[in-house]
Amino acid sequence: MSQKLYSEIKNNSISPDLKEIPVLQYDIFYELVCDFLKDEARHCIAYYGVPTSGILKLFCYIADDNNSSIAVFSHELDNNTIVLKSITPVCPQLQIFEREIHENFGVVFDGHPWMKPVRYSHYRSDKSNIIDNYPFYTIESEELHEVGVGPIHAGVIEPGHFRFICNGEKVLHLEIQLGYQHRGIEKLFIEKNDSLQRCILSESIAGDTSIGHALAHSQLIESLAGIEVSEALQIERCIALEMERLAVHIGDTAALCGDVAYQLGQVVCEALRTLIINATQLWCGNRLGKGLVRPGGSNYQMNDDVAGEILTVIADVDRRFGEVADRIYSLPSLLSRFEDIGKVTREQALTIGAVGMAARSCGISRDIRVTHPFQFYRSYPIQLLTVETGDVFARGMLRNLEVRESVKIICGLIEIWRRKEKIINKPVYNYKLKPNKVGISIVEGWRGEICHTVITDKGGNIENYKVKDPSMQNWLALALAVRNQEISDFPINNKSYNLSYCGNDL
Amino acid sequence: MLKEIKVLKSHGRQYIKNLRTQPVSGLFRGRPVISGEITPDEIISVSSMCPVKAIDKRSGSIDLGRCVFCKECSFALPEKIRFTNDYRIASNVRGNLIIKSGTESPVRLEEDRVRKEIRRLFKNSLKLRQVSAGGDNSCEMELNATGNVNFDFGRYGIEFVASPRHADGIVITGPLSENMAEALKICYEAIPEPKIIILAGTDAISGGIFDGSPALNRKFIEEHHIDLYVPGNPAHPLTYINGVMDMLGIK
Known part of the structure; x- marks a missing residue:
């Protein structure tokens, strides 16, 4: 190949210049993306449009787990093009991304089987599309009935609408309609020309993943502003991320127990989650870690007291969680509610481009901490855990295994942290971003890969900011999981994934 | 069975005995104290750095309805x-x-200024419907926690219920997204009179960091009387619990 057709970058490394990224004719773009995605070790982590002075430019990022690189493909639409050949029929994992580009910019992807709104963004191209007239899939039949649930659900959770088509008690099809949580976050990242405001925004993308998103944002800023942070701080960030993973996995285990009426498991896990988030509060004053992660430094650098308290708490949690998890995953009455319920096959998960937990519970080795390591994971290899069966049991069991692993990781990291030189790093807010760059940052949050990308203009201002929560790809996994299941098993499937509404709606 | 007993033994007693006086970590970011000796120049500097314009430029007062408790001013x-x-x-x-x-x-x-009927009717039993309208799931998780084994707010007969028809009021989280405006209105209308409105979290009270976003529709707040404001980012379970107890006149 004489001429490079795409740019290759590493997670959080020096970002390429915008003009270095080759702009391809669409047919070449199409062929390349299709060809690239044939390898199951590669998947799309982001694909979106950027409107620059009236011209729409598409960027597609494909993570290659073989060599920890990210390939960036680009295409520029000329002014008259509004129809492109859809890649989705060949690579279904692009379905949600093409839908988003269609919704925001009106580009029609010819051949896309499901060209429906993603989130009813306030900047959508067709304002006549409103959230109340979503085009649900229907089947005309005397035998079937539809069940609509939401946007407001029975519990204290976020809103979204689920439309089931059922044959008796059996679900034939579930369509998930989101958008109720749309707050216009991506536009606010551009409009708010203040670095602290952007930090607060990043923590509010999904409050259950405050640390994950704040870290993705901070890394992105650091790579584009040329800021380096100490190893001690990198370790602290990994510890924070693992604490978040621990808290949510244990909390979700409580929720799973609640759904199958195993009260002992529910209350014990609830109390254990409290211990973890209270340790986070002891560290930074906020139970969910808001304020803990900042670009360039930290307002809450760890000290020996905090480290000691975290170690005490997680040792206690590890023992007690071990005792209760032993019951949860061995009682026949519970196993019969978990096993073979909501099965997603490995092929299905690969096809839809599932990430994080949703992929690992189907036996797919996809974990950014291992495949595209960031922060101190680059120097501290961790074990990539998978469970093969793809059912509710697998998703519960994976959480169980990851809890045990996170405890080990935190213990190991604190030990190394103690030996590291502690440099006082205060957060950096008066940074200057490099001009005309494309930056990408991916982080493995507890749900899966969080991806933040930014494009800067010639003045180093943020021209485009794009957020992708793992939920965006994984919602479809939930829809597939409940096919041919009893509708009464929907809640347990939903809890087993615990996907983010606001992370999708932005 | 023996294993279950072991689990229970390790679990011990987790509930917080006194929800009024439970201590929290010293670093917890609660009510700020601003020195009377703060100079006008200092006020201007912290006011201009505040990400949510919660600090008044002239007086230096901090509005907890806007504050996201990032503590950067401090x-x-x-x-x-x-x-x-x-x-x-x-x-x-x-x-x-x-x-x-x-x-x-x-x-x-x-x-x-608490409406008379609130204490008369709801002091011993208050059932609430929660609606998240653009909430980031942090306030929602903290509200869920109020009913868990630690906080056990249910001990006062105060709980969340599934149907607005069974509810005595509504607890709103999130900055009130436009896309939720209609659903919120329908839910509120389905609650029988008299009904109360509680705003939990800074986002709900003022829009927080999202204030001014065209994706919001905050008409509901402007059009209704709010019975309780619970600041926080997210609101801490104890902030919510103590606020509701104060409103109901529970000692």
Whole structure:
């Protein structure tokens, strides 16, 4: 190949210049993306449009787990093009991304089987599309009935609408309609020309993943502003991320127990989650870690007291969680509610481009901490855990295994942290971003890969900011999981994934 | 069975005995105290750095209905602004959330302005419907926690219910997204009279960091009387619990 057709970058490394990224004719773009995605070790982590002075430019990022690189493909639409050949029929994992580009910019992807709104963004191209007239899939039949649930659900959770088509008690099809949580976050990242405001925004993308998103944002800023942070701080960030993973996995285990009426498991896990988030509060004053992660430094650098308290708490949690998890995953009455319920096959998960937990519970080795390591994971290899069966049991069991692993990781990291030189790093807010760059940052949050990308203009201002929560790809996994299941098993499937509404709606 | 008993034994007693006085970590960011000696220049500097314009440019007061509790003003001026771990910061009067400089006094709930029927009808049993309208799931998780084994707010007969028809009021989280405006209205209308409205979290009270976004529709807040404001980012379970207890007149 004489001429490079795409740019290759590493997670959080020096970002390429915008003009270095080759702009391809669409047919070449199409062929390349299709060809690239044939390898199951590669998947799309982001694909979106950027409107620059009236011209729409598409960027597609494909993570290659073989060599920890990210390939960036680009295409520029000329002014008259509004129809492109859809890649989705060949690579279904692009379905949600093409839908988003269609919704925001009106580009029609010819051949896309499901060209429906993603989130009813306030900047959508067709304002006549409103959230109340979503085009649900229907089947005309005397035998079937539809069940609509939401946007407001029975519990204290976020809103979204689920439309089931059922044959008796059996679900034939579930369509998930989101958008109720749309707050216009991506536009606010551009409009708010203040670095602290952007930090607060990043923590509010999904409050259950405050640390994950704040870290993705901070890394992105650091790579584009040329800021380096100490190893001690990198370790602290990994510890924070693992604490978040621990808290949510244990909390979700409580929720799973609640759904199958195993009260002992529910209350014990609830109390254990409290211990973890209270340790986070002891560290930074906020139970969910808001304020803990900042670009360039930290307002809450760890000290020996905090480290000691975290170690005490997680040792206690590890023992007690071990005792209760032993019951949860061995009682026949519970196993019969978990096993073979909501099965997603490995092929299905690969096809839809599932990430994080949703992929690992189907036996797919996809974990950014291992495949595209960031922060101190680059120097501290961790074990990539998978469970093969793809059912509710697998998703519960994976959480169980990851809890045990996170405890080990935190213990190991604190030990190394103690030996590291502690440099006082205060957060950096008066940074200057490099001009005309494309930056990408991916982080493995507890749900899966969080991806933040930014494009800067010639003045180093943020021209485009794009957020992708793992939920965006994984919602479809939930829809597939409940096919041919009893509708009464929907809640347990939903809890087993615990996907983010606001992370999708932005 | 023996294994279950072992689990229970390890679990021990987790519930918080006194929800009024439970201590929280010293770093918890609760009610701020602004020194009376803060200078006009210092006020301007922290006011301009505040990400949510919660600090008044002239007086230096901090509006907890806008504050996202990032504590950056205190990091910049540790001698003049500090955040105490006082979590009892909810009030029924919006203006009382504004903390003036030079005062150490707690945030007050004005008993005489609580609607009479609220205490008469709901003091021993209050069922609430929660609606998240753009909430980021942090406030939602903390509200869920109020009913868990630690906080056990249900001990006072105060719980969340599934149907608005069974509810005595609504607890709103999130900055009120346009896409949820209609659903929120329908839900509120389905609650029988008399009904109360509680706003939990800074996003709900003022829009927080999302204030001014065209994706919001905050008409509902403007059009209705709010019975309780619960600040926080997210609102701490104890802030919510103490606020509701104060509103109902539970000692």
